[in-house]
Amino acid sequence: MPRLLPGIIAMAAVVVASNILVQHLLGAWLTWGALTYPIAFLVTDIMNRVYGPTAARKVVYAGFVTGVLCSVVAAGFDKTTLRIAIASGAAFLSAQLMDIAVFNQLRKYNWWLPPLAASVVGSILDTAVFFGIAFSAQLTPLFPGDDVSWANETVALLGHGPVLPLWMSLAVADCAVKLAQAVLALVPFRIVVGNLIHRRAQIH
DSSP states (O other): OGGGHHHHHHHHHHHHHHHHHTTSEETTTEETHHHHTTHHHHHHHHHHHHHOHHHHHHHHHHHHHHHHHHHHHHHHTTSOOHHHHHHHHHHHHHHHHHHHHHHHHTTTSOTTHHHHHHHHHHHHHHHHHHHHHHHOGGGGGGOTTOOOGGGGSEEEGGGTSSEEEHHHHHHHHHHHHHHHHHHHTHHHHHHHHHHHHHHHHHHO
16 A cells, blocks of 8 residues: 555645636636646556556545545535545546446556546546536436526537537536546656656565
C-alpha cells in the first residue's frame, strides 16, 4: 500500500480540487474544474503502467470514495443535488475503470497508444454518463426534487451550431477539453513513468 500512497493522494487531490473548481465558470461553456478533472486519467494511467491494473483500481476506488465524501459535504451546504452527486460518482467510476480496461488491452503496443486511447475512451464515457444523468430531460421523472430546467433551455450548440439543449453545449465543450488534455498528458506520463520505473529498478 505505501507504494500506492502517492497515487491515492494525487487522485484525491484531483477529485477535491475539481469538486471545488467546478463551481466557478470559465467562459460561457466551461468551469475551472474542466481543467483539473482530466488529470485523474493521467494518474490512473501512470499507476496502471507502473504497478498494474489491480493497483490502478485501488487508486480509482480511493478517488471514488473521496468524491462521495465531497458530495456529502457539498450537499450539506446546499451546493449540490442528489442527481448531480449520482451523475458524478457514476461517471468517475465507469470512466476510470473503462480507462484501465482499454489500457490493458493495448499494453503491449507503443508506449503512447495505451494512455492516449484509454483516456480518449474514458473521457467520452465520462462526459456521456455525467451529463446524461445530470441534465437529460428523459431522466427528470427519476429526480423530481432536482430542477435542471435551465440545462434544457435550447440554444445554438456552442453559440454557433444547431439549436439543442444547453447541457449538450456544456458536454461538447467539456469533452473537447478532456480530449485535448489526453494528448497533452502524454508528456508528463512519459516522464513520470520513466522516473518511477527507474526508481523501482534501483530498489530491486
